[in-house]
Amino acid sequence: MARTTPHDRPSPAEEPLYWRVAGELLDELRSGVTEPGQRLPSERRLARQYGVSRETVRQALEVLRRDGRVVTDRRGTQVALPGAAARTPSAVTFPLGSRNVEPGPADRATVAWETPPPEHARALGLAPHRPTLVHRYESAGADGRDLRTALTSFSPVALSEVAELARLRDRADGTAPAQLRLAYDWMRRAGLTLHHRDSITRLPDAPSVRVTRRVHDQYERPLEITDLLVDVRQDVLVYEFTLPAAG
Known part of the structure; x- marks a missing residue:
């Protein structure tokens, strides 16, 4: 479906x-x-x-x-003093698959400066073996089940346009905690209109699905790609939506 x-x-x-x-x-x-x-x-x-x-x-x-x-x-x-624009905060939390509550003891997120998976490099227009900012997220339910793991690679465009992401490079050693739940708000604040395309595919012979999110801006420039693995049972679902820039 x-x-x-x-x-x-x-x-x-x-x-x-x-x-x-x-x-x-x-x-x-x-x-x-x-x-x-x-x-x-x-x-x-x-x-x-x-x-x-x-x-x-x-x-x-x-x-x-x-x-x-x-x-x-x-x-x-x-x-803020009069004249500040009234804008609505983004309702979308980063990364894809994160639970819509504040991070708990079962949540772990880190960033590393490394070569992304080949399919991520192609989606982001990166040359082979070129490193970029890679975010890893892992979360389990309160009972220890419903494990979710997400791997996100950011594009050079995202790192050049969004100062908060660029600053992460200096401490992207793969071990330091890095909760980036405001990443989409940062992007919108930088003047980027976010277009998401999420493809959800049930894995064969496994009680899990793979969700792939691709995000690009109003100029069709790729910003990030995320692969999420989560233990659920459903058919393929593709949906799209756009978040306007915050300015």
């Missing part, structure tokens, strides 16, 4: 936790509860207010910061 469906935004039950908090904070800013230039409550207070961890609050504030809604300096985080 194969079909193509538009995908603009996940249902509330599927939204990443930090994305929901960012949306609620954005609603408060738009309502005028907190005036431009006024300092926001501390991360600790916001965590208590929304019933989440401080790390989730940091991720939510990072989304708003990169969308120009808040600014942070030595005095803390304040509402």
Whole structure:
């Protein structure tokens, strides 16, 4: 079975936790509860207010910061002054297959500067044996089952356009933790419109599927390719959707 469906935004039950908090904070800013230039409550207070961890609050504030809604300096985080564009944070979490909650003890993510798999190199237009930034993600369910492993390779375009990704090269030794859950928000903030194409194929003689995501920008330049292996049973599904740039 194969079909193509538009995908603009996940249902509330599927939204990443930090994305929901960012949306609620954005609603408060738009309502005028907190005036431009006024300092926001501390991360600790916001965590208590929304019933989440401080790390989730940091991720939510990072989304708003990169969308120009808040600014942070030595005095803390304040509402941006008038004139900042009101934008909606991305609802898509990186990498493909990551669970839509904050990372837990069963989640592991690292980056390395290495030669990607040949099929990734071809998709990204890389010369043979040319290294690039490679992200590995592994996650298991609360019961230790439902193992998901994802391998992502970034293109030279992504590394040249997105400063946050480029900075990872210096510590991409394959061992240091590297949660990149805001990667798509970083790309949009850099002015890239993201077009995703996800192909899901059931593996023969195995209770697993392989999902391949290809992402390119508004100029048809490849940005990244991800291969995900997950223990589920379903037929082939192909769907496409586009995230506009955040500016």
